[in-house]
Amino acid sequence: METKEAAAQEKEAPRKTRGVPEGIQRTRDIIEKAMEGGGQERVAAQKAKGKFTARERIHYLLDDGSFQEFDLLVTTRCDDFGLSDKHIPGDGVITGIGRINGREVCIFAQDFTVLGGSLGLAHAQKICKIMDLAYDNRVPVIGLLDSGGARIQEGVDSLDGYAEIFYRNVKCSGVIPQISVILGPCAGGAVYSPALTDYVFMVEGISHMFVTGPDVVKAATGEDVSFDTLGGSAVHSAKSGVCHFVAKSEPDCFRQLRELLSYLPQSRWEKAPTMANPDPIRRGTPVLETFVKVDPRKPYRVHHVIFQIADEHKFFEVQTNFAKNIVVGFLRMGGEVVGVIANNPAHMAGALDIDASDKAARFIRFLNAFNIPILTLVDVPGYWPGVQQEHAGIIRHGAKILYAYSEATVPKVTVVTRKAYGGAYIAMSSKHMRGDMNFALPSAEIAVMGPKGATEILYSREIAKATPEEQTALKDKLAKEYADKFASPYQTARSGSVDEVIEPTQMRYKIIRAFKFLREKRKPGENPGTGNIPL
């Protein structure tokens, strides 16, 4: 992490302003002119929309004085459709290297004041150069996007430019972290490249993403739709799942991005950074004892459990508003970064549906690619039933979780807190899916299905023979007998599919101890490279 001394070293020394040799003055003039972007009028228009300029964005995101720009003097390569008098140095994108929290990053920022931030040949080549630099030097690449997509005047050259970027996005996938920040109306290729990256940020009110904008939609389908309704941050964070983080403002967005990076390694050849941990690893979590008594049908937010076990109660959630039935994100335990996947009984009883499967599977694959250990907290009644889910492909999507966990070779620790039924029990990093250490609280119910459903199938004839009055009492009795035998952790512990039944108050320590033991299970870069394919 950055020290004060290192930051001070970066402070630029004041430059001579008088008696500057002619050659140097000429360079200064060229650079100054090039830095104007689309000119004062367009910059004012950008500001009037409540947006920073591309240059300000880089300044606010990176560590003070750390930015070093490349290709400022590269210009537009096309003369068609009136572009001959619009050759603006930089071609609408600022590229370079800098530092965040003292660690190197490569960055590009599209400048909407220059031809709407649209992507032509030179613009694309600049982005590709910076992506190659990030790949070769194993550092994250960050894109600040504010672009109308392929530059229409440049025809196929701009499409080819996007193809080159997409190709690199895939090559970098699972190798270096790739982060996209949407900071304007982004269309066409300007949304497909972010979709190939690991994380997408949006800012309320100013960020929009769509394959084609409202005007084209109106012409093609007759639908009248606003920017926000078509592709605003609310839509993409809650409905489509395209966006992972929503911010209230650009500064808030940059703060979140800096925090995200603090949990990530620079590449697949590194571990995530360890932090000094003032929180005792043996800190008890007695609050979790309420689980032992909790009614199995009572909803609760799994965040409360995560906050209890995390170092200093800190949890950085990913995709907060999408598929709320599963919660994923980063925390530290004993100073080490851990990624958590947790069923959330407060939403759809924590069942797995299509969106939850996609969300969890992609996050698991990200963690595996970047050497981050996986903690799984299980309280799941099953896969969500119904015609809608079946027809939309819950079998195909649900299988992604099975695939992701089986494939993951990073350390995996699982705790069953309450329900773990059927296929969902298997899916949530169960022992035979190669969970490394699997714990259960005394409140765990691990079974093929819930007591009520199970006994109504097993004893359907006996129940049918009883009078309606007798039926309720009989069902309750049978369900209780079943629950006593199967809906507990002990049957599973007897078979070895749970390594240990632990007391709730020990939960934090047991997890940290397990991850400490598993620390050297896999060395960074040892795994066959797995990309983080969009799911």
Ligand code: HXC
């Ligand atoms: C050239 C463009 C442009 C583009 C915007 N501009 N998009 N120039 N190519 N793709 C220019 C505008 O002409 C305008 O120039 C300036 O940028 C600002 O744009 P406005 O329309 O005034 O701004 P706004 O009202 O905010 O609308 C922004 C917008 C809209 C929603 C992005 O411009 C728009 O719909 N653009 C087209 C988006 C699109 O369909 N792109 C398709 C790309 S196809 P002046 O000089 O008038 O100020 C693609 C293929 C890749 O990307 C596919 C990969 C799978």
